[in-house]
Amino acid sequence: MRWLVLCLSLITFLSWSVNCYFITVDAHAEECFFEKVDAGTKMGLTFEIAEGGFLDIDVKILDPEGNIIHQADQESSGKYTFAAHYSGLYTYCFSNQKSSMTPKVVKFNMDISENAQLPLENASDGKNAEDSNHSKIDEMIKELSTSLWSVKNEQEYMQVRDRNHRAISESTNSRVVLWTCFEAIVLVAMTIGQTLYLKRYFEVRRIV
DSSP states (O other), X not given: OHHHHHHXXXXXXXXXXXXXXXXXXXXXXXXXEEEEEOXXXXXXXXXXEEESTTSOEEEEEEOTTSOEEEEEEEESEEEEEEEOSSSEEEEEEEEOTTOSSOOEEEEEEEEEEEEOOOOOOOOOHHHHHHHHHHHHHHHHHHHHHHHHXXXXXXXXXXXXXXXXXXXXXXXXXXXXXXXXXXHHHHHHHHHHHHHHHHHHHSOOOOOO
């Protein structure tokens, strides 16, 4: 029971904020999102194109001073983590301006980690040893939280990839079926045409 209370108290101090979104970026459009954080906060962006065109999009991350932290063109998926050097609004932008007519469906996660420090008080050697154990447990919980987040993120990534591959397979199958039907119709038409032509060619006309 004591360990459970201790773990719950440590989890209260440790918080991971993970925001998952699905958005549609129209052709010649750009969608931006903002996150206000303090300096030293660990941040991350994971994205995947779910639908649209060649499954690519332009990505850009800006700091509060307008400096480009990360920029990539025509990416299908990606993962980027960084530490905030300034306090303020950080900007995530997805641009589909290079597309002429096809909108893109983007799935992305904005990950914010805020690690609060546990208060330290004067205590005896026994208390210091207990605090040391608490710190070790705190580190283990942090590692577990990070691992769970990675697994969850990987599962979502695999779901999107599976959906993309399934859509491609279904589209390919539909095209194969349509082409097969077209070939069958052409073959039947050629057969009927050749039959009529041969019948007319060998037809015996009687002259009265």
